[in-house]
Structures are given as C-alpha cells and as structure tokens.
Amino acid sequence: MAHIQLPEFEDMTPAIQEKARPILEKTGKLGEIFKLLALDEKLYFATDGMIQRFLLDETELSYEIKESIALLISKENGCKMCVDVHKGIAKMLGLSEKRIEEVLNGVEAIETSEKEKALLTFCIKASKKENYKILKEEIDALKALGYTDIQIVEAVAITGYFNYINTLSNVFALGE
Structure with missing residues (x-):
C-alpha cells in the first residue's frame, strides 16, 4: 500500500x-x-x-535499447514495480522473453553486440550517485563504437528518467 x-x-x-x-x-x-x-x-x-x-516516440535509439535501459536501471534501483511494468511494455514492443530475461540477468548475460553492451554499461554507471566522475574518454569510447552525440544524450536522458520514476515509486512504496 x-x-x-x-x-x-x-x-x-x-x-x-x-x-x-x-x-x-x-x-x-x-x-x-x-x-x-x-x-x-x-x-x-x-x-x-x-x-x-x-x-513511446520513435527516436534515435531502438525500442529494444530503450526498454533494456528501462529494465536495467529499474532493476539496479530495486524498483520491482517498474521492472514488472516494463517487462510487459517490452513484450508489447516486440522484445522476446529470452531478451527480457537476459537483460534482467545483467549486461553480460545479454546476447548482443559489444557496442550495445558498452552503451548499457555506461547507462548503469550514469545512473549511480558518482556519475559526476564519468570522463570525456568514456563518452569518446561510445562515439568510437559508432554512437552519435544525440544517441548518447538520449540514453542518459532515459537513464535519468528511470532514476526519477524509480525514486517516486520506491519512496512512496508503489506496487507493494
């Protein structure tokens, strides 16, 4: 309650x-x-x-990557309600049960490219309290893998959104 x-x-x-x-x-x-x-x-x-x-809008990142960020950050933040909600949304957007389970088991468990794993790992780091310690070199490494500035900013914005919504959910004990 x-x-x-x-x-x-x-x-x-x-x-x-x-x-x-x-x-x-x-x-x-x-x-x-x-x-x-x-x-x-x-x-x-x-x-x-x-x-x-x-x-929900089509953006620079695929729905698969956006929902993977949603699931990873919600899991990292201990937001069971958001994980459950986004498992359903991920299915609705076409992610397979296998992909959802891989994401919930962590970045290394996901069968995807090293490029995508690097972005997802970066998002987890960006979600943490010490995100101010991220270096330009880390962003440059994502660019070297082929990500654009817009894609990187979008990934971090989605990460920040989930920190926000997970905080609201956790603080007010939603979904319990």
Missing part, C-alpha cells in the same frame, strides 16, 4: 481524466504511478511528456 493517499479517477482534474479514460477502458484500472503523478497536473504532464518523447 502506498505511503500516501492516491487519488481515484473521480478526484483527478478533467485534463488528467481525459488521459486516464483510455487506460481505464483498455485495462480496467490505473496504475499507482499514474495515480501518484495525477496528484498534480504539472507533475503529471511533465512526466507524461518525458514518457511520450523518450520511450
């Missing part, structure tokens, strides 16, 4: 209800993270914009 009172559909603003309605029609329920964000319209729409732009 969440550590704070989460709003029900009827308690949400009309603008958020409009976003909630299709989810309710499709799944019959709203997740706790949705309800937590629905406490404040600015918070909800800022977060929704990040979800749309980083994860």
Whole structure:
C-alpha cells in the first residue's frame, strides 16, 4: 500500500481524466504511478511528456535499447514495480522473453553486440550517485563504437528518467 493517499479517477482534474479514460477502458484500472503523478497536473504532464518523447516516440535509439535501459536501471534501483511494468511494455514492443530475461540477468548475460553492451554499461554507471566522475574518454569510447552525440544524450536522458520514476515509486512504496 502506498505511503500516501492516491487519488481515484473521480478526484483527478478533467485534463488528467481525459488521459486516464483510455487506460481505464483498455485495462480496467490505473496504475499507482499514474495515480501518484495525477496528484498534480504539472507533475503529471511533465512526466507524461518525458514518457511520450523518450520511450513511446520513435527516436534515435531502438525500442529494444530503450526498454533494456528501462529494465536495467529499474532493476539496479530495486524498483520491482517498474521492472514488472516494463517487462510487459517490452513484450508489447516486440522484445522476446529470452531478451527480457537476459537483460534482467545483467549486461553480460545479454546476447548482443559489444557496442550495445558498452552503451548499457555506461547507462548503469550514469545512473549511480558518482556519475559526476564519468570522463570525456568514456563518452569518446561510445562515439568510437559508432554512437552519435544525440544517441548518447538520449540514453542518459532515459537513464535519468528511470532514476526519477524509480525514486517516486520506491519512496512512496508503489506496487507493494
């Protein structure tokens, strides 16, 4: 049970209800993270914009890499709810059960290129408290593997997003 009172559909603003309605029609329920964000319209729409732009829209990184980052960072942060949610999203986006299990077993367990492993390992390092110790040489190494500046920034932005959403979920005991 969440550590704070989460709003029900009827308690949400009309603008958020409009976003909630299709989810309710499709799944019959709203997740706790949705309800937590629905406490404040600015918070909800800022977060929704990040979800749309980083994860759902087609971007410079493949859905497979983006969902791998989502799963890895959520697992690193101990966010069971986000891991469970993103296992489902990953399947919906076409990731195989095998790939999802590999990701959840860590970067070295993933059957993929060394290039992709390097980016995922970098994202894990970027998610840590001491990310300020990342050196230019580490970013240059990703570029030498063929990643563009935009792809690297996008990967770090997704990493930061999951640190953010995992923190909200963990602090307020969502999904327990």
